[in-house]
Amino acid sequence: MILATQIVVNNVVLSWNEGFSQVIYALSVLGGVMIFNETCSILRVYVEKIFETALSYHVDILVMKKAAVLHLRDFENHEVQDQIKRVQNESKFRIYDVFKQVMAVFSGFITLLSSVSILFFWHWWAAVMILVVPVLFFPLFLRLGQKEFLYLWQRAPKMREAWYISYIMTRDFSFKEIKLYQLGAYLIRKYQEIHNRFISQDKEVAAQRRTLSFLYQIINYAVVLTIIYFILKAAYFKQILIGNMVSYLQAISLTLSTVQSLTQGLLLLCQHNLFLEQLFSYLDMKTESKQQMDLPRRKLQHPISHIEFRQIRFRYPQTDHYALDGISFQLKTGETLAIVGPNGSGKSTLIKILTQMYTDFEGEYRINGISVKEYDPDEINRRIGSVFQDFVKYEMPLRQNIGFGDLQKMNDDISLLTAAEKAGLHPLLQSLPDKMETQLGKLFQGGYQLSGGQWQRVAISRAYVRDADIYILDEPSSFLDPQAEHEVFRKFKDLVRNRIGIFISHRLSSARYADKIIVLDRGRIVEMGSHDELMKQNQLYAEMFTKQASSYVNHNFTSVPDRRVQIGRGTDGLLGNQPGSC
Structure with a gap:
């Protein structure tokens, strides 16, 4: 698009001397590039939408298949529960974001190389200067992204607690007790305390990102304005054509936006990959020992007897x-x-x-x-x-x-x-x-x-x-x-x-x-x-049975002494002579 714009501007100037055919040629080039660009965008949207849905369902199925082969001890392990919560909250959605970010970074590098090349063929130092600041600041932004991920990683137990509070507040099985014991305000307050802590951490990271971004923009724009000064000076002294000046300015603008999106994309890619570690760690979770897996697996030839x-x-x-x-x-x-x-x-x-x-x-x-x-x-x-x-x-x-x-x-x-x-x-x-x-x-x-x-x-x-x-x-x-x-x-x-x-x-x-x-x-x-043998032994079973029987009799038949005596007699105890006769 930059080169097509350059051709349009320069050919309009040439058309003043060489005729309107130069304008038609420039328009054809620009139109062809625009149609190609728009076609690619339409196809990209189509593919992304289908791929996003398919990938999300695929990851859901992988997570459920893994859950089906875990042991009960895994579900009773709070660390496994934290891992599952991370997977459910983030990983299955972020796996598509990784794909999108990889494609965006790949596209961004092509765009960056193209726009920087335009400047490089004018003056190599301009291309180098416009890349120096982003390269220097990238590790700082990366470190900040890792800090943000660490906060999110540590939240999993509290996120499960907040989810549970929300769950019992919105389900019928728990409504009666919450209403009767007036637990609503207390539970909402607990929920708010958890999320207030999350918001405090988010503010800390946002404040640091704001300061770093402000410093980056000041230094970066100082460099950019210096390069623009030399471009305008060259155009003023007629060392370059007007169309070239426009293309250089567009190349600078495109380089700035591409560097910014690339930096952000690489940071997000790093974060997404850290989250994906949780997904793969969950899917790779050990379910059976090697020794158990090596044992022969018999089929039951007969009923269990x-x-x-x-x-x-x-x-x-x-x-x-x-x-x-x-x-x-x-x-x-x-x-x-x-x-x-x-x-x-x-x-x-x-x-x-x-x-x-x-x-x-x-x-x-x-x-x-x-x-x-x-x-x-x-x-x-x-x-x-x-x-x-x-x-x-x-x-x-x-x-x-x-x-x-x-x-x-x-x-x-x-x-x-x-x-x-x-x-x-x-x-x-x-x-x-x-x-x-x-x-x-x-x-x-x-x-x-x-x-x-x-x-x-x-x-x-x-x-x-x-x-x-x-x-x-x-x-x-x-x-x-x-x-x-x-x-x-x-x-x-x-x-x-x-x-x-x-x-x-x-x-x-x-x-x-x-x-x-x-x-x-x-x-x-x-x-x-x-039952009869254990009652004769007169140990723990007889003690528990007698206590239950006497408790039942004392609480329910105090007004019928004769019946109480009859039921309490001998080892038949609570139920009389036949099971369930009581």
């Missing part, structure tokens, strides 16, 4: 004590195991080992006589149906909420209805406006909110839809009333008649449904046996 724990020990990262310490037991098809114990005794941790949420344990976990580490983990997981204590309430239609237990049965209405029936969900299903297609939760339009007990039955249905060899329930009655609890355990007992059943319950009345009871305390098995 026997599981065994041999001296299993496990401790959480960055802790000294063992959450499980020397756990040993066996279970075979047709047996039901209840795991009980005080809070923090290791019950949920044991379930996480059973479901391979944690794999870095000591001791041996055997399935059908073979170490679980020799099997394909996905193969084992397909044979287990589990309801965790912190089960997920999927804000999706009921079909997905149940069908997630076995994706192959997502459209099999008979299997879904059978699972719902086994979990006692049939009455609710009949009352829903769109039956299986009813949207659950209030996050999306047309959602139908369930009670805690109804959500729990949905989670149990999700486990039951899977034709599993092992069924595991972690506190399956925490949201259920006694009658519903009795129904759930009765159907669970029928379900696992030819399978292995395991459940955790703080309500010791439920433990009577199990053939075998394990009592945990501080990560150790302190008792093992049936």
